[in-house]
Amino acid sequence: MAAKPGTASTTYSPVDPTHKTKPSIFTDSDWVRPDSRGFHQCRPAFFRTGAVNSASGSAYAEFGNTKVIVSVFGPRESKKAMMYSDIGRLNCNISYTTFATPVRGQGSDNKEYSSMLHKALEGAIILESFPKTTVDVFALVLESGGSDLPVVISCASLALADAGIMMYDLVTSVSVSCLGKNLLIDPILEEESCQDGSLMIACMPSRYEVTQLTVTGELSAPNLSEAMQLCLDACAKLAQIMRSCLKEAASAAAEE
Amino acid sequence: MGLPNASEDLSSEMEVDAFRRLFPLRYFERHLTESIRPDARPLRKARDTTIALGAVASADGSALAKIGSTTMLAAIKMEVMTPSLESPDEGCIAIDFHMPPICSPIVRPGRPAEAAPVLSKQLSDTITSSGMINLKELSLVSGKAAWMAYLDIYCLDADGALFDAALLSAVAAFSHLKIPVVSLDYDGKIVIMSEEQKEENSETKPVNKEKRKLTLSTIPFSLTCILHKSYILADPTAEEESIMETLVTVVLDSSGQLVSLYKPGGSVLVYTSAVQDCVALTRQRVKELQNILDDAISGMEID
Numbered sequence: 001m002a003a004k005p006g007t008a009s010t011t012y013s014p015v016d017p018t019h020k021t022k023p024s025i026f027t028d029s030d031w032v033r034p035d036s037r038g039f040h041q042c043r044p045a046f047f048r049t050g051a052v053n054s055a056s057g058s059a060y061a062e063f064g065n066t067k068v069i070v071s072v073f074g075p076r077e078s079k080k081a082m083m084y085s086d087i088g089r090l091n092c093n094i095s096y097t098t099f100a101t102p103v104r105g106q107g108s109d110n111k112e113y114s115s116m117l118h119k120a121l122e123g124a125i126i127l128e129s130f131p132k133t134t135v136d137v138f139a140l141v142l143e144s145g146g147s148d149l150p151v152v153i154s155c156a157s158l159a160l161a162d163a164g165i166m167m168y169d170l171v172t173s174v175s176v177s178c179l180g181k182n183l184l185i186d187p188i189l190e191e192e193s194c195q196d197g198s199l200m201i202a203c204m205p206s207r208y209e210v211t212q213l214t215v216t217g218e219l220s221a222p223n224l225s226e227a228m229q230l231c232l233d234a235c236a237k238l239a240q241i242m243r244s245c246l247k248e249a250a251s252a253a254a255e256e
Numbered sequence: 257m258g259l260p261n262a263s264e265d266l267s268s269e270m271e272v273d274a275f276r277r278l279f280p281l282r283y284f285e286r287h288l289t290e291s292i293r294p295d296a297r298p299l300r301k302a303r304d305t306t307i308a309l310g311a312v313a314s315a316d317g318s319a320l321a322k323i324g325s326t327t328m329l330a331a332i333k334m335e336v337m338t339p340s341l342e343s344p345d346e347g348c349i350a351i352d353f354h355m356p357p358i359c360s361p362i363v364r365p366g367r368p369a370e371a372a373p374v375l376s377k378q379l380s381d382t383i384t385s386s387g388m389i390n391l392k393e394l395s396l397v398s399g400k401a402a403w404m405a406y407l408d409i410y411c412l413d414a415d416g417a418l419f420d421a422a423l424l425s426a427v428a429a430f431s432h433l434k435i436p437v438v439s440l441d442y443d444g445k446i447v448i449m450s451e452e453q454k455e456e457n458s459e460t461k462p463v464n465k466e467k468r469k470l471t472l473s474t475i476p477f478s479l480t481c482i483l484h485k486s487y488i489l490a491d492p493t494a495e496e497e498s499i500m501e502t503l504v505t506v507v508l509d510s511s512g513q514l515v516s517l518y519k520p521g522g523s524v525l526v527y528t529s530a531v532q533d534c535v536a537l538t539r540q541r542v543k544e545l546q547n548i549l550d551d552a553i554s555g556m557e558i559d
Contacts, residue, residue, distance in 0.1 A: 053325040071358035
């Protein structure tokens with residue numbers, strides 16, 4: 001009855017043979033994005049805090065088909081093996097559901113995401129405010145629809161705010177994909193799979209400070225500066241949405 | 257615990273929250289004598305329950321079930337397998353229950369919750385033995401190809417009665433399941449039919465034109481109760497489960513027949529009358545859950 005890993009390899013997901021020709025459309029000069037957005041237009045963003053009651057703080061984020069939940073636990077006792085520390089520790093983990101990707105259990109190996117999330121948030125959190133203890137940030141990607149890591153980073157900072165962890169500012173993150181000559185902001189999975197290069201920025205918009213900048217693949221110098229500016233502008237707008245989400249939650253709590 | 261009388265004396269002067277944390281059992285027993293629970297429920301009432309179908313776009317069938325704040329997300333992905341020699345015209349179902357670290361402060365990455373594999377097995381046993389799904393309906397080409405339905409249930413928020421919520425999300429996901437139309441290609445592989453192929457009526461014929469939805473003959477529903485002294489508490493929260501340890505889970509199908517009954521240990525020995533009370537409570541609950549599921553399904557059909 002139950003499928004053990006050994007038998008799982010004998011099953012396959014039926015594919016649509018007509019799908020294989022898709023990427024060629026990106027090379028045309030006047031193509032539109034699959035979800036008919038403008039090149040410099042982000043997907044509508046939805047945030048909600050308090051998604052998980054058993055956590056100290058949590059947030060759910062939905063950008064198109066990308067859906068993530070982040071829970072924050074603590075500050076709580078650090079593991080016994082750890083040394084005494086004057087400042088708090090931050091522990092991050094990102095996992096994917098088996099149905100997050102189009103083919104079951106065949107997501108790209110995103111092991112590096114956990115440490116990237118850690119690096120993106122670390123600079124924004126006032127670790128001195130919880131010495132000797134650990135704050136755990138756990139993320140679950142329910143559905144992977146592209147730009148997973150930037151969505152998780154933004155959602156995680158919102159969950160940290162919901163948990164009442166002291167921060168210098170919210171961290172917001174946006175990525176840009178470069179396809180040929182075009183820069184596409186907030187790429188979906190299909191666009192990410194055939195990109196030439198990409199840039200991701202995580203920043204604290206009110207302080208105008210970047211906590212993480214990642215560039216992969218091919219990006220020309222003029223494209224690079226344009227992409228950075230695009231990301232920073234989008235991050236500032238995202239921060240407004242996240243702030244209004246926090247304000248709504250706070251005013252709803254005050255009414256009760 | 258060494259000072260049973262001290263708590264009595266302290267209760268008058270201590271703050272409620274402190275009393276709840278220091279003497280949880282006494283705190284609960286005080287409520288029980290008043291026939292009320294800390295969340296203002298009567299003893300035998302389950303929490304508010306909701307079902308949302310089609311929560312995961314990338315899956316063939318999915319559902320989100322919430323009982324109080326316990327949240328379960330179930331999704332089914334259909335894959336093709338070669339059926340075994342013993343049952344050439346039967347498909348297969350693989351059920352997995354996951355407790356990711358987001359769901360509870362107890363679970364940490366790399367250290368999976370003990371409860372997860374236990375629940376996985378219970379769910380698998382219940383769904384198989386209830387006879388809800390006729391595995392013959394999952395057959396595509398006898399002896400050559402059949403569906404393997406991978407059902408994955410994720411606990412997004414753990415606040416007690418995990419089995420009830422998981423089973424509810426699982427049956428809801430099965431009732432939402434839409435099997436894709438497929439055909440055999442020249443290599444003998446199963447491929448998805450595109451929209452054009454369906455209209456063209458070309459030489460490629462769909463293998464499963466009729467079997468797009470599973471007929472769920474009887475649907476299993478469950479209710480977990482806590483037994484404490486002579487009290488029966490339906491649908492416990494995580495806090496209640498941690499304080500009072502004797503749990504009884506009754507699974508009935510939609511025609512009222514008993515599918516399974518779990519009483520995993522606990523300090524209270526159960527009398528037949530208590531078990532009968534649990535079954536009676538479950539019978540009422542099955543009707544409630546059936547209505548909630550029917551509402552969710554009819555809501556989908558309008559869209």
